[in-house]
Amino acid sequence: MGQVSTLIVVLAIIFGTAMVQAAVGFNAVLLPVRLEEYGYGKSLIGICLSMEVAAVVLISKYITRIIARLGIFGALALATGIRVGVLFLVASSRNWVLWCVCVFFFGMNTNIMLISLQTWINTIPMTRFKGLAIGSFSSALSLGTASGPVMVHLAGIDGGARPFHVNMAIVAFTLLPFLLLAKFIPKIPAGPKLRLGFVLRMAKIAMFSSLVGGVTFYGLPAFLTLYGMMNGLSVERASYLISLFMLGSITLGLGVCALSDFLNRTVVIVVCVFVGVLCAVYLPLAIYTYPVALGLLFVWGGAAGGIYGTGLAIVGDMFRKEDQVSANVAYSLMDCLGGVIGVNLIGFSMDFEGSDGIVYVIILAALVYFIYCLSKVRVD
Template structure:
């Protein structure tokens, strides 16, 4: 059986529900800041080491691969450790790995550390996702779940900003770092090397801070303890609508994030204007995801997902036309980011309504696995089709994935 003793008090205690959401969102925001920092310092450091772009891409993809593999073993992990211990132990996985990467140029250690860090980050996030989805909201579930998703986007956007101020923090922190290095008998060069080490240490410290809200609200974390065999694939097949929607969303969000700047450059935009395409895509997720998901609290969530998928397809269709007018392109990317973010949050809210207990854990694992599968497939296909068909390979792949899901939805959901 599943131990969910804490869910019953939460069901009738709005104050504890709000506190649970607040602590969850803070922890999610903090870990996402660290992830946003690592998304920059990892590839930049690998390039400094002298690796080519293909090798850097393979190493960075290990985080997505880690999330896919761990999804398969998440129920077994919770069966052994439980939610609370899983959150704490995931911190012990990722923090040392980030620090290690700041002090080595060894490729084999980079492969190992990036993979283990991916396991730690994904475990922490998926357990936070399971926690927020297990809270028995009587209303506005969509809005509450959207706060979790939005906090990820905000954190990822704040990460690069924190890095810009790292040099200003270095003079204050350098004496303490030198003391720690001397205690550990670590010899480092002066100047730029210290700055590079500091960026990794800062990212690790922020990652460590993410567990603090969890420790404050440890008693509020549901104590899921699973028994029996894992049925992730059965759960996916029993919720094809939201699961396939997440896979479609993975193609869009991973594909756009990875290639939209390059797409803009290949269509003769300046570096500044092309980078703003991604900025407006992320801003759309921040501004529109929560309101659209909140609207799903008052309608059938399945149809909100279908409409969002259709709008995603429309955005992909018009991208090759809008790209020549930068303001139109920025507006289109803004809307696109909002509707694809709403697919994620609305699908997650729908799973929270449909499943509970053991099945909710398996549903969240399936959700994450479909997201990783869609994202990996999207990146690989978009890269291939951009080589074959030019830059428009990006919207072609996303169009195709949206059409596939939209066609599937039309055969599943009756329109009256």
């Protein structure tokens, strides 16, 4: 494959990744708002939304086998079809159980697509700019999620199935560049057996940081739109809270990760968690001044992105090449497990404590993390 072809393929993967996540960002606004319109409480909304992340936890062990059997293009095509199908089902139903099942399958197939694309870009031979390509891939994840609320605003969210149909079109369009570039997609052999238990034992603090980071990174965006609406913002303005959080993850988060190359990475994570606590404490005040709230969430997103990226760097340094697949799967698994816990706890907390319940959960998670880190400090 020549340099021009390589560049085209890499750009297509990055674009496709952003589009995959754009549908996720679209749902982050549409699903909780529509469920609340149907009369469901925050607890039930939280359980339903957590199904998307729970699917990632349950499928992680089998995903390499699925991709090896179907091939990258087969996995992308099948996952796209299922994502379109579940959006079609929820568009015409108010049944909470059906929504939970559909959200579960949407999350499962989103993860299959992302791992397929990540595998594809990692197999492309690049003598130069490999780091830039992988970094752009990571940024596309957050950029796609950040663009979702903007697309919701353009599509309209008031009643009817139209916004669901728009999101179905986004999902279907994602497959187009891969159809055109199918001949460049490599075949993937079955991978080695995962050693999740081993890497979890060997990197306890890094894995726990991923768990705590997942509480914020998944839990906060899931309820930010409803949080803003509960504090007097319109749906449009409330949805942009998610966009600024994700943009902070892209920009400030990358800066934090770069800075961690020159500092103690564990200390960097602790500082990021502390910054997240400060943002959580001041959010109930900042929400009444919209520009301040946007700025605070931008910083908060940077701290959350810094936790994930820096923890991933720790894992990369700790394990040999043979265990990197297991280490990365375990790290993502803990991140998603934190997301399941966070989304559910925030939903229950907001039902019983009002909008500030989201703050209490974030602070509690940080407190548990600080206690755990202190318990690991050796006193001579």
